[in-house]
Amino acid sequence: MPLVVIKNQATIAGINDIQQTIIKEKLTIANPKYNQVVQLGKSAFGIDKELHFYTEHPDSIEVPVGFVPTLLGFIKVAPEDLIDARFEAPPIHNWRFNGKLFPYQEKVVNDMMDKTIGVIQAPTGSGKTVMIVDYVMRRKQPTLIMVNTIELANQMIANFVKFTNKNEDEVGFIGSGEWRVRGVTVTILQTMVRLGKTQYRFLNNSFGQVIVDETHIIPAQTFYGVIKNLNAKYKFGFSATPERDDGLTPVIHWATGPKISELTLTDVKDKIVIPTVRHIKTDYYFPLWNSDEYAAMVDDLIDDGPRNKLILDTVDEYKGKQMVILTTRVRHAMFLAEQLNKLGHKADYLVSRLPHPTHRKKFKAMPKKQRAAVIDNLNSGKTQIVVSTFSLFSTGIDIKGLEVLFLAGPTRSEIKLKQSIGRIMRKASVKKKPEIVDFRDMQVDLLKYQAYRRNKIYKYLDNVE
Structure with a gap:
């Protein structure tokens, strides 16, 4: 009979070869790094084609604890043979919750x-x-x-x-x-x-x-x-x-x-305000023939003068509001913040790393105190605009009174986009209606496709009931 001992991992013994093969197949997944390198036409030497989330031993196999519910769906284990050896500490005392839940x-x-x-x-x-x-x-x-x-x-x-x-x-x-x-x-x-x-x-x-x-x-x-x-x-x-x-x-x-x-947005619809969306088409064009040129296209896009002027002019229409501008590159975020300050705005940038002053490809981390100060200044009103990247802003940064979110750079990650949009959804007690301003590069097929994908997210927001 199978024996399962659950600790930091789950150790399974007493299974047959077929069951072990099924476990290994279920816990094997394609390595995205390998696929990425192959798609770029580069050598994948030294990179595993697959990732294995199990460890084999002579008489047992270790699997993730989170896999145990799946395991028990196809392998019968007697209650007395399912041993929970995880650590449960003595309870903490004198902690009291003073809030109220919906x-x-x-x-x-x-x-x-x-x-x-x-x-x-x-x-x-x-x-x-x-x-x-x-x-x-x-x-x-x-x-x-x-x-x-x-x-x-x-x-x-x-x-x-x-x-x-x-x-x-x-x-x-x-x-x-x-x-x-x-x-x-x-x-x-x-x-x-x-x-x-x-x-x-x-x-x-x-x-x-x-x-x-x-x-x-x-x-x-x-x-x-x-x-x-x-x-x-x-x-x-x-x-x-x-x-x-x-x-x-x-x-x-x-x-x-x-x-x-x-929980869905429908569950919390009475507690938040869904943002409106404004679409602004750009005239940006780049002869993108294949995805290998994507990085080069983004580098060209962030340096495009007319496109940057369109962004700056549009931001100027919202002067006095609390805004966040999202882009793809750190360099673009710093450039836009600099230009906005020259135009009389109170702007700052928030990035995870800063470019080296002399080496274009080298970076250093933006000091944590500096990052905290940028958020504090926006929340307190000392600044009105923060320019950041999708990758950083999507990670749960808390800005209390955000009114306008500008999508000023391309992103292939719908997940990061959804997270970023979530940051502008206000509590219903705040009367101001938040707005998303989406710059849409419709003359580049790949960027047009990204814009259409964003439409699906906006449509979902419109249909929250």
């Missing part, structure tokens, strides 16, 4: 209380963080909350202070040189990647629960590598769009489990 939020928290693993899909504006806080207070397990950026970490800590009886020092933080462990501790993924065995041993003896925010934006293999080192009994992931553009969506679920709860 009925749809209560449903999500109740769904989580019924499970030990799972992914929760909740759109921007649904109050995801307050649901996390309330759930942690109910479960009473020492909890490690993993996020992808320092901005998200600061927001998470601030919300635990806001919705509980604790102050900032009583909420833990691991990252940026700090190691402050408390009953609830927020950490940054990249910090977790660098931890050694001793530090993981400490965490595995301290936290019975792990919650991952914005699961879709974390590099899939990096995310999986961290999660599989943690032996917490409870593992949950939150995302507005638990999908990936690179084909590695299953990895999200192998790490944190199947989708167990979902």
Whole structure:
């Protein structure tokens, strides 16, 4: 009879060769890096064609914990042979939730209380963080909350202070040189990647629960590598769009489990305001013959004088409003911010990395304090415009009174686009109607296709009932 022991991974013994082959097939996925290199006509030497999310041993096979529900669907395991050896810590006390949930939020928290693993899909504006806080207070397990950026970490800590009886020092933080462990501790993924065995041993003896925010934006293999080192009994992931553009969506679920709860825009329609959309056609043209020239086209597009003038002139029409402009390249974001300031606007740029002053292809990280200051200045009104990139802005940056979102560069990622649009959906208590301004490059077939794909997203917003 099969024996399954669940820890940080699930170890399966006592299965036949056919069952093991099925498991291996289900946990094998195409390597997007390999496919990308091949499509570019480059050598794929040293790059695995497939990724395998299992480990074979002479008498057993290790699989992700999130795969166990699928496993039990095709392999019968007697209850006494399903052994849960995950870590559950002594409960935390003296933490109290002082907020209030809406009925749809209560449903999500109740769904989580019924499970030990799972992914929760909740759109921007649904109050995801307050649901996390309330759930942690109910479960009473020492909890490690993993996020992808320092901005998200600061927001998470601030919300635990806001919705509980604790102050900032009583909420833990691991990252940026700090190691402050408390009953609830927020950490940054990249910090977790660098931890050694001793530090993981400490965490595995301290936290019975792990919650991952914005699961879709974390590099899939990096995310999986961290999660599989943690032996917490409870593992949950939150995302507005638990999908990936690179084909590695299953990895999200192998790490944190199947989708167990979902909220839609219809569920939260009374709590948010859906933005209107304005389409502006450009005259930009580039002779794009194949996708290999895409990067060259983007480089040309961001330097196009008439197109940039159209963007600047359009932004000028909204003077006095709080705005974010999104583009594809860091260099374009910095250029637009510079030009807007010359035109009398109060603008700044927000990027993850800054170009080297003398080497065009070298970059350095934008200091975290500088990034935090850019957001604070926009929220406080010291600046009115922030120019950023799709990749950074889609990661959960919280801007309180955003009125206009400009899509000023091409993006092939519908997921990042959906996330970015979610940032402008206001609370219904705010009377101002948000607006999206979409610059559409209709004279380049590939960019025209992207524009039509965006129409589907806008149509969905129009049909929220």
